[in-house]
Amino acid sequence: MKLFTIQEANALLPSVREILARIQRAHRRVTHYRDDARKAAEAAEQGGGGIENGVAYANVLTRLTAEMSELDTLGVQLKDFERGLIDLRRRNQLYVEYPRGVEISEGVLYRARIAIPAQVPVGTYTAETFLIRDGRVIAGAAREIRIEKLGFEGFIAEAAERWSLAYGLVAVALSLLLGWAASAFFQRRYA
Secondary structure, eight states: OOOOOHHHHHHHHHHHHHHHHHHHHHHHHHHHTHHHHHHHHHHHHTTOOOOTTHHHHHHHHHHHHHHHHHHHHTTOOOOOHHHHHHHHHHHTTOOOOOTTOEEEETTTEEEEOOOOOTTOOSEEEEEEEEEEETTEEEEEEEEEEEEOOOHHHHHHHHHHHHSHHHHHHHHHHHHHHHHHHHHHHHHHHHO
């Protein structure tokens, strides 16, 4: 993956926008054929199959591949939004997969232990679990999880939010006091 300077990226943007517009048009045409192509692929497994306007479909796929290759030659990596978002969350350790992380008991109940990174922002999140068998999702469940600060950290966060003026004054006073104390300590030590 090539890394661009801001100037290089800005110079490349008009070309990339043009190529992306062509990719989007080709992608829309490919999705138009999606159901027919899936049915043809399933039928091909049993020795038959075909797609109406198969030549047009193949041409659109060829055009889409050529446009994506053009982006690649420019050094631009194309990712769809969902993959990009997941990749970003993974790099920040905010999204993890535990393929064997779910314990099923009595064939119905399940339990999962997940480590939540310290940098997760406070808020309400949705945890989704899926039961996958033979590559297909056969069941799913969602549950809200509330992330909040507790203990001393929670007290400080709450104080900063509820009594912002007092919190600010105490923070400034504490900084001045500690600065003065450090100064006095080092003056005595090195005098």
